[in-house]
Amino acid sequence: MPEFDVLVVGDANPDLLLRGDVRPRFGQQEQLLTGADLVLGGSAAITAAGCARLGLRTALLTAVGKDFFGTLVRDHLASLGVRVLAVESGDTPTGLTVVLAEPDDRAMLTLPGTIAALRPSDVTAELLSRTRHVHVASLYLQPVLAAGLAGVFAAARTAGVSTSLDTNWDPTGEWSWMPEILPHTDVFLPNAAELLAVTGAASPSAAAEQLVANGATVVMKDGARGAQAWWPGGSCTAPGVPVQVVDAVGAGDSFNAGFLAARLSGRDLPSAVSWAAVAGSLSTRAAGGTAAQATPDDLPHP
Template sequence: MAREFDLLVVGDANPDVVLSGAPREPAFGQREQLVSGGDLVLGGSGAITACGAARLGLRTAFAGRVGDDAAGRFVLGVLAERGVDVSHCVIGSRPTAMTVVLADGSDRAILTSPGCLPYLTVEDVPRGLASHVHVSSYFLQPALAAGLPGLLAGERRAGATTSLDTNDDPAGAWDGLADVLPEVDVFLPNAAEAAAIAARLFGAGHECVEAAAARLGGLGPAVIVKDGGNGALAWESGLLTRAAAGPVEPVDTVGAGDSFNAGFIAARLRGMSLGECLRVAVTCGSLSTQAPGGTAAQPTWKDL
């Protein structure tokens, strides 16, 4: 059945204030410290993934929550400029989420005020809109997470495919995924997230990333693990595939994993092989690091 969109991204969107050259320990006591650079950019795993997918030519819609405030208008404006449909985004009375990223080389600390994010629910998500449904930032959106198994199961019954990137769990509990992962076609954690989730679900110790991916894949999804400088690996139907990291010197790694997600989904929807999808994803993630913020350097297919 033809769908209006190729991809619906469900999740988080917020402004990111990215401060480069940040001190490892900010000085309190009313002291002012100078950093090497600062940028106001679009943030949120879901928003960055949506922009990356649109940049790769997918007809992309975004469903999430923002506030009726300057931050919300900024978010919606940037998404629309990037070719993402925002007509299904809920504008509410609670404030838009805000994030400050303290970047030190390739490492970063992330401080987020969740604002309206915890109030997104499955009732806010349109049904039957896209061929593929991607969900981001599971642990920042507990009301959405509670109804996610049913939402994804319904989309799959209607012929859509699904994917999930949980991102980090600020509470460190990693709960609630046992019922969700069987309804996910593609699971997209990074190596630390994969290990933590496998340990929570299976009581496993400090396993290698390949073992964690295989355990998670036993629940049903293809497991695609972002592994930093080691590139990425994919586990699907017992087959393990790896792709090396791209030869780039990063300017800013914020959002690289989200651009990776966009690349993998776009390649998968084109019918490419698992290895090809992984190489496209790694390249998208690598190229996205060549400018500040998560969206400025996202590639097109011509760039790839």
């Protein structure tokens, strides 16, 4: 039995969430906020936290600095039951994202810092031997890792370790490396915009058809509508859960955690997609990505 059910690979940093009068006005004008929260951020870190809360033995391979923010991230993840496997990053500061949140939109200001420090060689054969599954997040914030991820996923497959990928958005719009990575990816977890951008298709179903033809499973986040999924020989949809939304930051990462928890506990794909949709919805009930993540009792059981 491997030591971990899931090894999450990617970013971990604090998020500073600001609410209220958040559109900056320069000229030394002071503005008053209605709320501010310093919470755990990073797609990989939030996914790892969600996996641990749902009962998976979870490790996070990440890079954080030797600074206050790095200590904050390590301690918070440890308190949530995540084993942090930290990569040395010298004197580079831990990354930080400032989220300017309005009721119907948000802007994000990110200091990359250590976020980009991971390398393909950090995902060693020894580390792969310790896990059942590898999930990678925030691909385009980590260009060195991204450039060699196809090889990492190929090695995982050879070792009998399943894989999943959530790219998040590519700020350059180029979507590099995807043609090389996707043939070695077992589950691709995009939102609708990302799925269309990666494939250039006219609709999500057409985009998924391209990827499924090569053997991938595609699980698409569909906002308040829930989720759609396609795999060789089947497809399904799953509704979200109506909630009073406080903050949608990290909802897609909690969605990922719900899906992984279901699959790694032996549930079939329709059940896993249902878990994902519910977990993503419930995570929006509080500020930050981890405060309202789903527990096993929150998820549907036949």
